[in-house]
């Protein structure tokens with residue numbers, strides 16, 4: 001039988017997923033002329049040459065087939081070795097799966113560890129994917145407000161108050177997107193203690209671990225709660241490899257075995273030649289020299305943004321020690337975050353992301369990304385300053 005007009009029946013869970021507000025703003029901006037985007041959340045650098053060469057060589061050497069689902073053993077070993085060399089954390093390669101970026105890593109964590117009615121504590125503001133992952137896993141998101149006066153870190157007492165019998169997981173993401181905040185060792189330990197006491201998983205999403213400024217140190221949650229932590233990490237930011245889609249998860253072996261079941265049928269394995277390039281990224285000096293150069297460049301731009309903001313009326317900034325974002329307070333303008341972002345786009349042709357894209361608690365803030373070339377960044381800041389002075 002043929003239908004006159006076709007109606008597509010779509011599973012309800014898909015309708016629960018909200019398209020990112022960041023995307024909508026980009027779409028509008030792309031139709032306008034002379035717009036500078038400080039909205040982008042990806043490095044403006046090219047992938048280091050040695051990594052590209054390694055991928056090309058791998059193709060020529062025949063790395064064009066399926067690999068084991070969890071990843072090529074040499075790559076899993078290189079990831080384990082990287083944790084040992086960088087943080088002194090010993091991990092057998094059986095605790096590692098190679099994933100399609102941190103996105104897949106977080107998705108696997110939600111799908112493997114949570115089910116209908118389970119509660120997951122997600123900070124507010126937070127990166128956009130966790131709440132959507134929770135919906136697909138049919139888990140309930142409980143938002144933990146992060147406050148500027150606490151350096152956008154969780155208050156352990158407030159965290160404790162949110163814990164119920166159904167709490168299964170807490171999401172931690174430092175250095176943080178959108179706030180640029182880092183996590184103090186004391187707070188990391190407090191979160192670890194709570195997770196251990198209440199038998200809660202910590203999903204720790206750490207793709208910005210190498211972008212730290214003013215002597216800030218990274219606090220990898222694996223160090224503080226190794227048996228409770230599911231780490232999501234990525235090559236996207238560290239090595240400017242967003243388009244390669246390469247990341248990994250580290251978790252207790254039993255969890256990894258279960259994650260592989262899902263990964264095996266959705267992804268199969270991450271592209272083989274890309275995994276070989278990942279080995280080069282981790283083991284070759286040239287890629288780490290490039291990371292240092294990127295960090296130095298971000299550090300200079302961060303200073304420029306913070307100095308400009310000090311000169312602007314109605315706006316102030318928490319001084320972030322990580323990632324490549326500044327989360328600026330715009331409450332004094334009297335505008336809501338979305339209104340401000342729209343006003344700035346119309347008035348100055350500058351894209352920033354409204355804080356509310358990351359949760360209700362982002363109201364009164366905007367996210368400025370400095371993953372933008374210096375001359376464009378300065379021009380955007382000049383335009384912003386003029387617009388605010390005329391307000």
Ligand SMILES: Cc1ncc(COP(=O)(O)O)c(C=O)c1O
Pocket residue numbers: 041100101102103104127173177205207233234235236242245246247
């Ligand atoms: C905090 C955070 N987690 C995960 C991701 C996803 O990154 P990937 O490219 O590794 O999937 C991003 C990307 O912006 C991010 O900012």
